[in-house]
Amino acid sequence: MNNLELQKIANEVRKGIIISTHAAKAGHPGGSMSAADIFTYLYFEEMQNIDPANPKNPDRDRFVLSKGHTAPGLYAALALKGFFPFEDLVKLRKLHSYLQGHPDMKATPGVDMSTGSLGQGISAAVGMALAARIDQKDYRVYTLLGDGEIEEGQVWEAAMYAGHKKVDNLVAIIDNNGLQIDGKIEDVCSPYPIDKKFEAFNWHVINADAHDFDSLRAAFAEAKTVKGMPTAIICKSVKGKGVSFMENQASWHGVAPNDEQYEKAMAELEKAGEELCQK
Amino acid sequence: MSEVKRIATRQGYGEALAELGEEYKNLVVMDADLAESTKTIMFGKKFPERFFDCGIAEGNMVSMAAGLASTGKIVFASSFAMFATGRAYEQIRNSVGYPALNVKIAATHGGITVGEDGATHQCLEDVALMRNIPGMVVCVPSDVIEAKAAVRAAIEYEGPVFLRFGRSAVPVINDRPDYKFELGKGIVLKEGTDVTIIATGIVVESAMEAAKKLEAEGVSAEVINIHTIKPIDEELVIASAKKTGKVVTVEEHSVIGGLGSAVCDVICRYNPVPVLKIGVQDEFGTSASAAVLMKEYKLDADGVYEQVKAFL
Ligand SMILES: Cc1ncc(C[n+]2csc(CCOP(=O)(O)OP(=O)(O)O)c2C)c(N)n1
Numbered sequence: 001m002n003n004l005e006l007q008k009i010a011n012e013v014r015k016g017i018i019i020s021t022h023a024a025k026a027g028h029p030g031g032s033m034s035a036a037d038i039f040t041y042l043y044f045e046e047m048q049n050i051d052p053a054n055p056k057n058p059d060r061d062r063f064v065l066s067k068g069h070t071a072p073g074l075y076a077a078l079a080l081k082g083f084f085p086f087e088d089l090v091k092l093r094k095l096h097s098y099l100q101g102h103p104d105m106k107a108t109p110g111v112d113m114s115t116g117s118l119g120q121g122i123s124a125a126v127g128m129a130l131a132a133r134i135d136q137k138d139y140r141v142y143t144l145l146g147d148g149e150i151e152e153g154q155v156w157e158a159a160m161y162a163g164h165k166k167v168d169n170l171v172a173i174i175d176n177n178g179l180q181i182d183g184k185i186e187d188v189c190s191p192y193p194i195d196k197k198f199e200a201f202n203w204h205v206i207n208a209d210a211h212d213f214d215s216l217r218a219a220f221a222e223a224k225t226v227k228g229m230p231t232a233i234i235c236k237s238v239k240g241k242g243v244s245f246m247e248n249q250a251s252w253h254g255v256a257p258n259d260e261q262y263e264k265a266m267a268e269l270e271k272a273g274e275e276l277c278q279k
Numbered sequence: 280m281s282e283v284k285r286i287a288t289r290q291g292y293g294e295a296l297a298e299l300g301e302e303y304k305n306l307v308v309m310d311a312d313l314a315e316s317t318k319t320i321m322f323g324k325k326f327p328e329r330f331f332d333c334g335i336a337e338g339n340m341v342s343m344a345a346g347l348a349s350t351g352k353i354v355f356a357s358s359f360a361m362f363a364t365g366r367a368y369e370q371i372r373n374s375v376g377y378p379a380l381n382v383k384i385a386a387t388h389g390g391i392t393v394g395e396d397g398a399t400h401q402c403l404e405d406v407a408l409m410r411n412i413p414g415m416v417v418c419v420p421s422d423v424i425e426a427k428a429a430v431r432a433a434i435e436y437e438g439p440v441f442l443r444f445g446r447s448a449v450p451v452i453n454d455r456p457d458y459k460f461e462l463g464k465g466i467v468l469k470e471g472t473d474v475t476i477i478a479t480g481i482v483v484e485s486a487m488e489a490a491k492k493l494e495a496e497g498v499s500a501e502v503i504n505i506h507t508i509k510p511i512d513e514e515l516v517i518a519s520a521k522k523t524g525k526v527v528t529v530e531e532h533s534v535i536g537g538l539g540s541a542v543c544d545v546i547c548r549y550n551p552v553p554v555l556k557i558g559v560q561d562e563f564g565t566s567a568s569a570a571v572l573m574k575e576y577k578l579d580a581d582g583v584y585e586q587v588k589a590f591l
């Protein structure tokens with residue numbers, strides 16, 4: 001897919017995030033929006049054998065949303081990919097819904113791992129990558145972490161083990177939006193320098209721009225060439241990206257837009273969509 | 280009737296810490312990137328030099344708390360119940376429980392009333408986990424007034440304490456002149472002769488409302504608020520069970536290992552009578568609003584009433 005097509009899909013993902021969190025009156029728009037382009041690139045360009053008609057294909061690439069609170073972004077991408085109707089996004093977080101507040105692999109087609117407790121997803125991803133080795137399959141495993149999430153010690157236990165085992169079918173993407181709940185990551189418990197840390201754990205490290213598909217394309221292409229070590233792609237991003245009043249605001253981490261904010265956000269995204277169509 | 284005030288117990292926790300920080304200069308508070316939600320931020324703003332936001336690293340926070348406590352500090356370590364007691368369980372057991380250090384694991388967002396976040400964030404096992412640790416006091420306040428009283432009592436008590444607070448606004452039920460909080464002492468809210476309903480936490484209110492409905496039908500229910508699940512008020516539990524001959528427990532927690540189990544431990548030993556455990560039956564929570572879930576899991580007044588009735 002060319003960049004313009006990807007941009008259009010990413011804009012729809014962002015609409016899905018706003019629609020679903022607004023309907024749920026709860027959820028996490030900020031970190032979902034910062035990762036919208038990453039979700040789009042993974043599901044519409046990068047990952048292989050992803051087929052809504054065969055969601056459990058054993059040869060498929062896997063994706064683990066380690067920062068599980070940003071499920072609205074994942075759900076929107078899965079809906080656009082055809083796993084379930086986009087209209088169902090309004091069922092997010094409702095009683096007996098298959099769209100739970102955090103990813104539930106038993107409930108939602110296309111979800112490869114249940115997550116929500118930060119730090120655990122990357123370990124599960126390492127496990128999946130090791131399984132590919134046992135089974136001599138060539139699927140790849142992708143996992144997305146928050147830059148606050150990597151404060152969890154478990155992340156570095158997983159990183160150490162994956163480096164040690166030279167798990168080269170694993171790519172960890174860090175959504176480096178600079179914010180966690182209580183503020184800026186460097187004010188709460190700085191994980192910087194993130195790149196040097198992964199390097200020290202024997203990972204190949206690539207820095208990328210989370211909102212530039214050329215940059216993402218180059219990063220994921222480079223990752224494919226890496227042998228004998230896992231790859232970390234550190235993506236500089238903007239929390240809340242795409243809706244002006246949400247951008248770079250820690251306060252938009254875990255609250256849903258009210259009716260008025262919903263209208264404003266959707267108007268901005270509609271306009272962005274129209275501009276893309278004129279290109 | 281005047282309108283009932285509704286306040287979350289976590290609000291009482293935050294307010295109490297901020298007040299007691301003046302009185303206790305050796306009070307230290309820690310959090311793990313949830314200071315706004317747990318309300319520890321109220322202390323953090325007032326006493327920044329005695330407040331540590333440890334980032335998203337609950338295990339490290341708890342063992343650091345143990346280190347601080349070993350020098351004579353009174354330490355409150357907070358996160359959501361799921362992460363405070365789940366992620367950091369082994370650190371609590373071995374760094375806090377075993378050396379009997381003066382650390383208070385003060386967890387908010389316990390139970391299903393976490394609501395929309397769903398199963399991964401709805402801790403239904405925290406009381407069970409903490410109750411098993413030797414020497415750990417376990418306390419679940421029923422409203423904001425009890426929450427504040429429990430924080431003070433936890434500070435005055437030397438040793439490990441687990442406190443569980445809730446996310447959602449709940450009715451203030453202890454606003455009366457003769458209210459008295461004492462760790463380890465249950466409170467009889469209503470006397471009765473046909474059945475004993477023992478409740479803890481925010482569902483004490485459901486139990487009281489259910490008892491009123493039963494009363495209207497001629498069933499005399501005794502209602503006891505057990506805010507301290509460990510050490511439990513054995514005398515009170517036994518005496519009431521002897522009197523009524525039937526016991527129902529009500530908790531916003533798994534029926535495995537929580538209040539119901541604690542009550543059964545006492546009753547089995549001294550005075551076996553039939554016990555119905557109302558709570559979440561061996562299952563995970565799910566996403567929905569707190570009010571919808573209270574109904575779904577039959578923990579609201581109607582749900583409790585129906586279950587007690589079927590049991591009688
Ligand atoms: C183990 C654990 N501790 C705490 C939380 C609560 N929590 C949810 S999101 C979040 C902040 C995450 O920040 P970051 O990883 O930077 O995510 P993003 O900015 O991409 O939304 C926290 C503390 C959790 N889900 N899991």
Ligand SMILES: [Mg+2]
Pocket residue numbers: 031146147148175176177178179180
């Ligand atoms: Mg972040």
